[in-house]
């Protein structure tokens with residue numbers, strides 16, 4: 001079977017490498033830093049888009065397929081590695097009543113449970129919220145994962161089967177007579193029959209040399225972590241694009257900002273204050289809880305949040321799986337499966353046309 005080079009070791013690269021190696025391919029993964037330390041580490045781990053009805057059906061198709069697959073995936077990863085990705089079905093509460101008109105028909109169309117809650121029912125599910133809208137939305141099936149653990153488990157599950165080369169940046173795609181033949185890295189050359197670029201926010205850079213490139217750009221997101229104790233909140237809560245995520249050990253995350261600042265990953269005092277105010281407004285008891293951490297990650301922003309998955313036109317053997325924007329964890333497993341199908345010439349699990357480089361986004 002052909003040797004595949006995966007460029008980028010975030011959730012998307014790791015999941016893609018895992019799919020490929022499980023199908024019998026020989027796989028090398030090259031990562032410029034350490035695997036699973038960029039957006040896939042920084043993210044919130046909600047296994048749903050926020051306000052899923054705002055996305056195109058092409059994003060929904062990847063999300064729904066991945067959501068069905070996550071319980072089995074996390075169980076297998078745990079068996080293989082001993083690492084618990086902490087998949088919990090916390091459910092998602094949405095406190096923006098005006099979303100109802102779009103949400104309820106979308107839920108019926110996609111067979112996803114969405115209920116409306118009275119103020120009393122909301123208080124029962126999430127006591128201690130700072131305010132109670134006249135109606136809330138409740139999606140009881142939505143789960144979360146502890147994404148730093150998930151990416152660690154993914155890495156461990158492929159160690160020994162995939163050649164993982166860290167601290168090695170791919171700087172040029174090598175093309176000979178219209179065919180991809182490998183990549184030049186800062187340490188040398190890696191030959192491969194097939195290449196799949198999974199470089200997250202950095203993806204467009206690698207395609208600059210080829211002319212046409214995916215419209216992927218970094219979008220910074222900052223998060224705050226509260227060192228809360230278990231029992232303070234059990235549900236994911238979303239209001240005006242800010243969300244609280246309660247982890248299994250009680251810690252609570254609040255996210256996130258959307259900032260177009262290029263490849264700058266520093267945190268800012270303004271975002272910290274803004275997130276802190278939003279957190280205390282949503283759950284006033286957080287005002288008594290110490291902030292444990294504050295970080296930022298670079299999302300691979302793409303038009304409409306529709307990832308690029310498929311073959312690079314005009315160059316045989318060159319593929320991409322990148323640009324998952326705000327939803328790379330929820331769409332990752334299905335994206336990896338689709339990319340592997342296309343690379344290995346299998347019948348694709350989903351119609352790949354909406355994810356092509358030239359597709360309308």
Ligand SMILES: Cc1cc2nc3c(=O)[nH]c(=O)nc-3n(C[C@H](O)[C@H](O)[C@H](O)COP(=O)(O)OP(=O)(O)OC[C@H]3O[C@@H](n4cnc5c(N)ncnc54)[C@H](O)[C@@H]3O)c2cc1C
Pocket residue numbers: 007008009010011012013030031032033034035036037038039040041042043044045046047048168169170171198199200201202203206220221222223255256296297298299300322323324325326327328329330331
């Ligand atoms: C604050 C925040 C909250 C989020 N919350 C959620 C959420 O709740 N649910 C959800 O589904 N998604 C969420 N996301 C989005 C999700 O994290 C991303 O869509 C996903 O992690 C993208 O995965 P990736 O592997 O493409 O990118 P990354 O994890 O960034 O990985 C790309 C990797 O490629 C490497 N790389 C880049 N260029 C090269 C090169 N030339 N050579 C070698 N290696 C290279 C990088 O070092 C990096 O490790 C969130 C993101 C952020 C920032």
